[in-house]
Each structure stands twice: as C-alpha cells, then as structure tokens.
Amino acid sequence: MARSRGNQGRKGEREGRGAREPVVRSVDGGLAELIPDRDRPSAWTLLLDGAPQSHVDLDDPAHLAFEYQRRIGHVLDLAADPGRPVQAVHLGGGAFTLARYLAATRPRTTQQIVESDGPLVHLVREELPLPPGARIRVRTADAREALAKLPDNWADVLVADVFSGARTPAHLTTTEFLTEVRRVLRPTGTYVANLADGPPLAHLRAQIATAAAVFPELALIADPAVLRGKRFGNAVLAASALPLPVAELTRRAAGDPHPGRIEHGRALMAFTGGAGPVTDATAKASPAPPPSVFR
Numbered sequence: 001m002a003r004s005r006g007n008q009g010r011k012g013e014r015e016g017r018g019a020r021e022p023v024v025r026s027v028d029g030g031l032a033e034l035i036p037d038r039d040r041p042s043a044w045t046l047l048l049d050g051a052p053q054s055h056v057d058l059d060d061p062a063h064l065a066f067e068y069q070r071r072i073g074h075v076l077d078l079a080a081d082p083g084r085p086v087q088a089v090h091l092g093g094g095a096f097t098l099a100r101y102l103a104a105t106r107p108r109t110t111q112q113i114v115e116s117d118g119p120l121v122h123l124v125r126e127e128l129p130l131p132p133g134a135r136i137r138v139r140t141a142d143a144r145e146a147l148a149k150l151p152d153n154w155a156d157v158l159v160a161d162v163f164s165g166a167r168t169p170a171h172l173t174t175t176e177f178l179t180e181v182r183r184v185l186r187p188t189g190t191y192v193a194n195l196a197d198g199p200p201l202a203h204l205r206a207q208i209a210t211a212a213a214v215f216p217e218l219a220l221i222a223d224p225a226v227l228r229g230k231r232f233g234n235a236v237l238a239a240s241a242l243p244l245p246v247a248e249l250t251r252r253a254a255g256d257p258h259p260g261r262i263e264h265g266r267a268l269m270a271f272t273g274g275a276g277p278v279t280d281a282t283a284k285a286s287p288a289p290p291p292s293v294f295r
Helices: 002-016 067-077 097-105 118-127 143-148 175-184 202-212 246-254 265-271
Strands: 023-027 030-036 043-048 051-057 087-091 110-115 135-140 155-160 185-197 217-222 233-240 261-264
Touching (some): 023 118, 043 118, 067 155, 067 185, 067 217, 087 097, 087 143, 110 143, 118 135, 143 175, 175 185, 175 202, 202 233, 217 265, 261 265
Parallel strands (some): 087 110, 155 185
Antiparallel strands (some): 217 233
C-alpha cells in the first residue's frame, strides 16, 4: 500500500506540471500502455498490444468514451430504479471503467471484478486507483472458475467483457457458461455482454442463439453497419428472465454520438439465420479483428 500511495504522489507531480507521461508495462496479455487523454486532464486510455481496451476519467467516472461502454452503461442505468444500489459482477476488468461508472451512478453498490491478468490488475490499481470507499473487490482468476464460486441469486447485474488477445475465450461463449450466469443472477437480474464480430457474423449469430437457449428475453445493440455485416465491430447483448426496457434502450442508443440500432424479439431471432447454440464441446474463441480495426 505504501508503494501505491507513493506512485499516486509521483503521478500527481507529473500532472501538476501538466506533463503526464504514458505508462508502459508488460502484463500477461501482452504490452499494456496507459495513454493520457489530451482533451481530458484526468483521463487515460488503456491499450493492450496496441488495441484500445478501456478509457477512464478518474475525476469523472460517469463519462464513458467508448461507444460499446456507453451502450452497456444504458443497460446498467435501466437495470434498476435510478440511483438504487445493486450487486454487480464484472467478468473482465480492463481499467475497471464500468465498475467505476456504477460506483458513481449508484452509490453504495457492491461489486466484484474478475480479471485473469494479475500484472494488469496491479498496473491499474497502482496508476488508476479506485475511488476511496468504493465497494469494489477485485479478484485475479479465470472468469468461469470465479463465476462457479459465486452464490445463487447474488447479482442484480452481470457484465461480461472478457478478451484475450482481442478474442473472447471459447469457454465463455457457451450455454454451460450462460447457465452459470443465470444461476448467479437474481430472478430480476440482467446480463450484458460485449461481443465482437465481423462479416459474415457467424460468431454473433451463434452467440444470440446461445443466449436464447438460456434467457427468454434478449436485446442486441450495435452500429447498423456492424449488424449489416459491413464491418467488424462491437455489439452489446442484454439478456434477462424478464422483459427488457427495449423502448428506452432504443431511445438512448439512437441519441448516442454514434447512434446504435436495437434488434429484439422475432427480428433478433431471424437475425441468427438458423444458427444453433454453442456448447462446451463445440466452442471456439471469437474471431480476431482485422488489423485495420485499430488503425
């Protein structure tokens, strides 16, 4: 802890001189870089092997810079009455952006972050410390192994944003995995996942079919060009045992700086194109993004 306080002091000196410097560190997932945001004096972008992973503003944690994070934020905003504390699980940590967001928008929320990359967790804790008093526990573990240890009906929201080498690991794409997710969620709970795919969208279609095998209510939010298979990109999948607030999600997604489209109901099932659910026996990691995505 003494080291962490000392590091914060050194960072404060750098920021006080107006000369924030990038922080570069080798972690399990490759080369991690924390790049200062020149437009926001307390904000940083986390890169892993050159791929943007997270953006966080330490003084304004309710600011979500990445479009997929804003879409997840919309789902989190509507998962319970405004401002009401919830219990949340985050599979995949990054810079802890969404946990910080919930702590800011829903004070007294209890959260667990599961991140498999121990050196990355240490880097983020050291350079981008969590807000004092935040009820956030960070565990270094495999997402599915940690999920299996959580009690039944514990979480109001469960966020899955897990990438290894820019791909979602195969064991986090299956009906068996989502059955565990539903076990951990309360009956009124909401699951939200960050998915990534490009043409011909085989992975995305199969992930919708997989979620439909476990959850009766689904909604997908994405850039229209991604949904048409025109380019590689992110899609946010929300799932629940109860009807989702599709009308309000649609309004919020349409009002984003990069407007998103929502598919749900019969149209979303038609979007699967007859794809079947993924099981542990058939699972593959999500496709790697083309190099042009991060240029």
